[in-house]
Amino acid sequence: MARWKINMIVLWFGNFLVMGGMTMIVPFLPLYIQEMGIHDQHQVAMWAGFIFAANFVTSFVFQPIWGGMADRYGRKVMLLRSGFGMAFVMALMGFALTPWHLLLLRMLNGTISGFVPAAVALLSANTPRERMGLAMGTLQSGGVAGTILGPLFGGLLAEWIGFRPIFYITGGLLFIASLLTMFLVKETFDKGKAQARSNQSLFQTLKELSKTKELPALYSVTFVIQFSILSSMPLIPLFVQELHHSAEMLAFYAGLVGSVTGFSNMIASPLLGRMGDRWGPNKVLAIALVGAGIFFIPQAMVTNIWQLFAARFMLGVFMGGLLPSVQTLIRQYTPNGMESRSFAFNSSALSLGNMLGPIIGGALSGWIGIRGIFLIATLLLFLNALWVRQTLFHRAAAKPASDRSP
Known part of the structure; x- marks a missing residue:
């Protein structure tokens, strides 16, 4: 193997x-x-x-x-x-x-x-x-x-x-x-060559990576993805309670709705990854952003748990093409020898979205409810798709930055 x-x-x-x-x-x-x-x-x-x-x-x-x-x-x-x-x-x-x-x-x-x-x-x-x-x-x-x-x-x-x-x-x-x-x-890593490079500060590293304009764009894509998806996450059990109208098996149904997105995500991720290898990860990312945005809309209109279950399942399918496509694109545009630093900045953007999404979503829900949060997520994901088209499609045929040394 x-x-x-x-x-x-x-x-x-x-x-x-x-x-x-x-x-x-x-x-x-x-x-x-x-x-x-x-x-x-x-x-x-x-x-x-x-x-x-x-x-x-x-x-x-x-x-x-x-x-x-x-x-x-x-x-x-x-x-x-x-x-x-x-x-x-x-x-x-x-x-x-x-x-x-x-x-x-x-x-x-x-x-x-x-x-x-x-x-x-x-x-x-x-x-x-x-x-x-x-x-x-x-x-x-x-x-x-x-x-x-x-x-x-x-x-x-x-x-x-x-x-x-x-x-x-x-x-x-x-x-x-x-x-x-x-x-x-096992990894292939030339430690001597890596340590011979200048020991850049975080600011210098970010400045170096920012020379490739696609990388800051991808970090912002990651932040918006996580912010949009997690903004409603803590409110889902309360939404299930509202739809179920009963305390009987409430925890089971809340867990079921929470898990179904993960199951469809797990199944779809490798399949969409193969599609990205064939069509290009930027195209799969744009399609997945639009698809995820579309399937937030029916969540704002459901009247029972099973409708929510179906919408969350389809959301998970398109979520499977989001972060893997971003990670593939980051690798393509990152100069050789800076992969870990590049992915680390993306991880920071992800953590920021994980942190701010639930906080701001919970605060806004007092005024617009969870159904309004779903619609805001749709808008953010659509805008994210436009941002991807604006920043990533124009260099789809260009030589990736990872072919160059930093």
């Missing part, structure tokens, strides 16, 4: 275990805070919001720093740094006694995180260009599968063994992912 395929398979399992382990805590986070002695519902909600966002705040700041180190010392060492570090921090969360402990540990976790962007950078730098779409789509499907199954298993385990042991299990999963990477992933 070709080396890039072995790397793809191992990193698929790594992404699955990392994202599965990271999302196992989502279903019971507010309950864990209550166990620490916080019982006022408003305080619980505030602590849960701060603790959830803390990871993205520090990740936004530190991802470019780790990306620069990966380009100088190798992507595999950054995978191991992040994987083993997160395994240790996650296990410590099981010993937290107050919400402050949990908040600080989440901030630390965001500081040392970076397994997924490092995996993207390593795979992109060691995969033939003509198979890049397939590799990026397949890699994303592993993370999505973990994101789907993590909350499901976390909720079940919380019922069986309590909250704290789940953090130890999560740490164990991250440790296993790191061991798989250590022994099975």
Whole structure:
């Protein structure tokens, strides 16, 4: 088997275990805070919001720093740094006694995180260009599968063994992912040549990457994608409650609606990646943005759960072509030797969208409701498609920047 395929398979399992382990805590986070002695519902909600966002705040700041180190010392060492570090921090969360402990540990976790962007950078730098779409789509499907199954298993385990042991299990999963990477992933990396390059500051790196105008455009595309999709995410359970009109099996239906997008995303990502290899990732990205925008519209008009279920399923299909296409294009336009830094800036844009989307969406929902949030997401995705056409299509036939050295 070709080396890039072995790397793809191992990193698929790594992404699955990392994202599965990271999302196992989502279903019971507010309950864990209550166990620490916080019982006022408003305080619980505030602590849960701060603790959830803390990871993205520090990740936004530190991802470019780790990306620069990966380009100088190798992507595999950054995978191991992040994987083993997160395994240790996650296990410590099981010993937290107050919400402050949990908040600080989440901030630390965001500081040392970076397994997924490092995996993207390593795979992109060691995969033939003509198979890049397939590799990026397949890699994303592993993370999505973990994101789907993590909350499901976390909720079940919380019922069986309590909250704290789940953090130890999560740490164990991250440790296993790191061991798989250590022994099975190989990269082609000239450390001497990489370290001979100038040690640029973050500002210098961003200035260098900005010379290729497509890269800042792609970072903004990533931000708008995440902002649009996550702006309604925390409100979905409340919307399901509004449509269901009953407390019976409410949690089941809310989980079902939340999972169906991930399932269709997981199935569609490799298929759309192949289409990107054949037609061009810029075309697949534009089609996926328009398709995702279209399927936010029926969500604003549904009258029952099954209509919402169908619309969310189709949304997930088109979501499968979004981030893999962006990642493929970033690799095409990034100068050789700067892949990790380029993907790290994209990861920062993603973290910013993850952080601001739910906050602003939740604030706006008080005036326009979740149905209005869906329509705003449609508008943003359509505008994003126009931005892609304006900034990426004019150089579709041009020589990619990755053919040049920085």
